[in-house]
Amino acid sequence: MGLLSDPNRRRALISLLTRLNAPICVVCYMAGVAWFMGLAFEPFTLRTYMSENAMGSTMVEERFPAGERALATGREFAAHKKKAGGMPVDWLVKTMQSHGLEVFTQRFSRTLPFPDENKERYMVKGTNVYGILRAPRASRTEALVLSAPCTPGDNNNQAVGLLLGLAQYFRSQVFWAKDIIFLVNEHDLIGMQAWLEGYHHTNTTGMDWSPLQGRGGSIQAALSLELSSDVITSLDLVLEGLNGQLPNLDLVNLFYAFCQKIGVLCTTQGKLQRNDWDSVSGYSHAVQTMMLMVMKQASGRSWGDHGLFLRYHIEAATIKGINSFRQYKTDITTIGRLMEGMYRKLNNLLERLHQSYFFYLMPSLSHFVSIGYYMPAFGLLAVILLLRALDLWVQLTAPPPRTEDGVVDPEQMSSPGVLSVLTPLVISHLTGVALYTLPIRFQEMAVEHFPVSETEAVVLTAIAVYTAGLALPHNTNR
């Protein structure tokens, strides 16, 4: 700090900063972007590694044999689903009970905020069915969740079939130390949210749900399974949750480790990992994967059923089976073995997953960029703001240029007061409040008076608020 204490050097530094402000900002910007893009370059990133000791050293042997039977169960489920025209609750309850689980159901309903084409508010009603495998000699303090959504149409029957098959197989094993909850949720995220709210007895979304009868203690980890075909070519891991939250990186490592062990193609963001990192196409592939992850997180929405678990401090991910028309096919027994392996390792956990990173980006499944590596890029971008502010500040305090006649303009001498800052501050806060409340408030009014639908009314109000904001700098007397 001696550098800054010396008034001469200080003056020199300040003059340098003010003189070269624009070029420095440009350089910082370029450096920031370059740094960020460089993160996708494989030699600059770290390989993933298992941090959690409880999952690392103990190898497990996967023996799940009943893939064919799981598929048959899935077809049976599909038939019952078609017959019931929704969730075949009774059949699921009976099947789970016959597999030796404690079965419970939960009903829920929620009126959607926007009406459909027929101008009718749509009330979503559904039932979640879940069975709890009680671990022998465990005291109901910890649980793992395996969920599969029951979606309309022909989707996801195989996932429910595999879930039931795994339930039956897991029930006959003795090594469980945590209860395992097998959940079939209806209406995707709505059902999942209802179940989670019921389990934790909270209500953040104003949903109606019937209270849960059976619980398994605090949930340590959860996986959501989506499978829509009998054979798959690859498994896709979806991580991005609500508000861009991510599960612990060890969950990703676990998935990747088992994919490698069993020999299943695995992807993230639907992109396979490539070996040609030194080629341009390989690099751009990694950049695409990473940027997709950034975009998905920025969107703030949950990209799978798992995303809602993260709020409750439960590490969760969605595993999607993808069937593209490639040569390499994996049958359902192999996926069952993969799931078995993952659950057995999660079962070995002594603590919640906490050893590895919670903030990371993935240019591929085997490489990750930790927060320590990507934050400098953001820092470089943010420092531009600081430099600009510094420039303005220096200009304010610097002695005003003398006019030709050597008289100092008294108007320029007076520095602007605090009150002048207050106006834009208040106005920007008011804008925020308006954006938060007005769209919903004006929703009904707009529909009454203008020929717009409710969805459009919300968007138009938001646009109106923004447009009003454009006029602001002129109003703030600057």
Added chain:
Amino acid sequence: MAPHGCSYSALLLIICSVSVFIVTDSQDTTLSGGHHAAAVEDNPQAATEAAEKTSEQPAVEERRWEATEVEEATLHEAAADKQDTPAPETEAPSPVPQPKDDFQEELVIRPLHSGDIYASFQFRTLWETDFMSGNKVSHYRLFPKSLGQVISKFSVRELHISFTQGYWRTMQWGQPFQPAPPGAELWVWFQDSVTDVDGTWKELTNVLSGIFCASLNFIDSTNTVQPSASFKPLGIGNVTDHRFLRYATLPREIVCTENLTPWKKLLPCGSKAGLTVLLKSEKLFHSSFHSQAVHIRPVCQDWQCKTTSWELRQTLNVVFDLHTSGQGKREWSLFKMFSRTLTEACPLASSSKIYIDITDDPQGELFELSPATPLLSQAMVLGDRRTFSVYDLTQPVTFGTVRSLNPLIRWKSSEGDMLRPLLHAERYVAGYGLQTGEIHTLMYNNHPYRSFPVLLLDTVPWYLRLYIHTLTVTSKGKDNKPSYIHYQPSKDRLRPHLLEMLVQLPPNSVTEVTVQFERALLKWTEYTPDPNHGFYVGSSVISSLVPSIVAMDTNITMDRPLFSSFFPCKEESSFFVRVYTEPLLVNLPTPDFSMPYNVICLTCTVVAVGYGSLYNLLTRSFQIEEPSPGLAKRLANIIRRMRGVPPL
């Protein structure tokens, strides 16, 4: 006790045909080891009424068959059943002088509706001695010396200790014979001669920790409470001042072979003969539930109750799982459960029996029991009239020609519904985030038309700061005001919260008790080595007198004599039940005890230093100061001033 007709007239014939002597024997034996209340009525608090008769199972003896009833008034103890379960000496006419101590062993096997099987061992040693009088007791025969010394040294009046691995699933399995919470539970009543109860308790837990190879030494003032109503003495005695009671649980305790071995060593026959040969750890710990316990209490010696005996009851309960037992066949035998069969009784035991619960299957339709036994016994167990097949191991006939006994239960169909348990409870933590939370305790009264009071005991560690003003008790959507609340607030790092309530449960309802809490931030040395696992909160204890199932059917369908059934009889009207909820695992705000944590600490230090200097720079004003002149120059200036010349 009204003699009531039974529907098993065919069986009656068979029974009458066998030795009358044996039947009496089986009849009088308690099945459930009812830890009977010392019905101490001197507690002034009306609120604790429900807990006063702390009989776990009012093992009401049934005198069913007139023909066999009046065989003999058993000599010394049968009459003591007013207070306590008798252990009748069936060898009463034997010429040998009655030994001062007595040992009995029994095993109850109950097939459960879920297809699992429940085996409950009880070993009871009775000794007519007095540890408390001045002379030192030094001649031990059947009673374990280690425990005897503990009793006399620490002036223990009652000691109950249980080690449990797993949670009893009341909804699937019904009520257990001996309820116990997951982990270790210890409660002790001291003699009123003890002055420093806390010090004695501390020493006692350390000694017991050594005897049972368990971490009981972790019991300290932060997890010890003195319940005012929930735990009453089960033996005789008239002191119910809860200053002499200490209760503690360790929900985290893991129970395994190292706890089983010392437990087995307390038995007279060790694991060498009798029922104990079945207790092999490789099978015992291959189960859904495992609970072992030791209960010591004083009981009456005879019906006049002039002198007391000491009773040591060792129990072991285990539930075997159908699905993990290999083949899917619904079939259980002693060999399949324990991979051993029985060849003899313990030679030191005065009685050695196996009971198999066949209540659900009176006609032999549901399952088949082989080898068939002619002996039957009926008893009131947990408010229900149960029928048992009895194998008497002291009779050589029992072992048959193959010289080994291996009872086998084979199901013919898996029909049948279980009666829902009248009382059960569950508990969970609600909310998310690491700042606050809410404990919900749900108590279910499944009785169709009767309400009954329950005593709820909650012990919560200090690091969950209960907001007691948020305590609500609701049933059927309405506020349910507890008639008695005993709350002792916690002191940080000293003692836990203790909350006892007497709540009336309306019929066919769920009562929900909620209380909010805040999670405390611990000092960094107070975290366990695995802080991210979470911290345990012990089970809540719910004690109640529940209306019995027998009294539930007012419209008696069984062919009992009409005159016997107008007024519901007192003995059957209610029974004592203690229900434990599951323990809770609560995550506290935890610093990241890892390398990044250290890095963050270091970075924060660096930032703080950097910020300090930057702030310094921003606030300091700079002025150019003339360098001070040297000594010579100053001297020269003084001289010049004196000369009137301008200075240099």
